[in-house]
Every structure is written in C-alpha cells, then in structure tokens.
Amino acid sequence: MAMVCHSPDASTGPIRRGFTLIELLVVMAIMATLLSIAAPRFVASIDRAKEAALRTNLRVLREAIDRHRADTGQLPDSLQRLAEARYLRAVPVDPVTESATTWVLLPHPDGKTGGVFDVRSGSVGLARDGSAFGSW
Template structure:
C-alpha cells in the first residue's frame, strides 16, 4: 500500500504533530520578532542594571582622578629632588625639567585636566632658589574629604 505523501511533506507533518500547529495551513501566520511586552520587560531590566551600575562608575572616575593626582605629584616631587641632586639647585620652571630630559612632558593635573594649574612652591631659604615643591591647583576636595591643595 502506497501513501500519497511526498518526501518533503513528511517533515512538516512530523513537526505539526509535535507542536499541534500545521505550518502551511491557511490562516496560520508565522510569529516573527518580539512582542511589545517582551521588549518592555527587557528595557526594564536594562534600566534597572543601569541604575545600579552608573553611580558606581562615576564614583570610580572621581577616585581614579584622586589616585592619578597623587601619583603625578609624587613623580614631580621625586623629579625635583633628582634635579637638585644632579645640579645643586632647583629648576625655575617645570618646563626646565622637560628641557633637561628629567621628564618627557609636564604631567597633567587630572582634576583640572591642565598642565598649567600646578601651584609652584618656591624655597623660603634665600640661599636656595627655584621650585622646591608642587601642589595641585584644583579647587574642592576629594571623596574622602581632603582638600586638593593639601596634597
């Protein structure tokens, strides 16, 4: 006994038996894309994750600026001491450190994002001339309450 079903239709019949829906029956539309409810649920989850992550991200940016400021000040102070040990006097400007190849470039103050806002501290000893220390020219305070000028 022969069945009047072609080979291509066997797979369609098997899938319709599993799902209960005939794939090519008139009136059946295939579902494509996402529904509005599914999209709203996904957007709500993304919004929830952003409300948790963004405050931490911006807080870490502020802390990283404080750490970078401390590191740049440490580099400048050590370089000033090396210059003094080599030359016997302190430089008149920070650019002199670059000219004499002690630094490749004047470090940027990460809070003010400028190389020109450093506060240069001159020596109080009349026998010693030049810049003996550097402080940040930023206004305000760090996350832990210290003033930028006190670094």
C-alpha cells in the same frame, strides 16, 4: 518587525512571530535597572583613577625636583626647566584639571632660596576622603 509564516494547515491562518510591546518594555526596564546600578560604580572608578594619577604625578614631580637639586645644588626655575634638563620627559598633566599649566609652584619655606621647592594641584575640588586636592 513580525515575520509571517504560513501554517501547514490553512484553516488556522498565518502565524505571527516577533516581540510584543510588553516584552520589549520588560527588557528595557531590566536594562535601565542594570544601568542605574552600574553607572555610579563607573563614575566612582573614574574618580579613584584620577586621584591615583594625581598622587603619582605629584610623586614624580617632587622626585624630579629633588634630583635636580641634588645634581645642581639649586632648585629648578620651573617645571618646564625640569623637562628641558631631562629630569622629566614632559610636564605631566594634572588629571583633575586636565591641564599641565595649572600646577601650583611653591617656593622654598625660608623665603630666600629661589626656584620651585614643591608642587601642588591647581584644582579647587575635594577628594573622596574630603581633603582638598590643593593640599596634597
């Protein structure tokens, strides 16, 4: 929106102040360039944060399973059982699948001992290093 100011000399006419279309286009082009540089870094930082949160959640779950086994002498029946027994405040969310119900529960390798021996992510995706989230 242009402002109209009257010059002290009436012979020169009104002075218009504001931005021209070219100036606005230049500013928009600069903003688009900066955004195209920043957006990939932002997305990569979200991926790094999800991977770090997944590693932390897996560590916490595995430690809770180990503590339960050390205290009771048996493996927990489920992750919910760990929360009920106060080994966890709540079953954590898998940050990749964004759900607390997609954890893959692994039985003891001997095939005889019941309960949850290990836990993996239910995601079918790949991490930034190329490994599958489900193999962590």
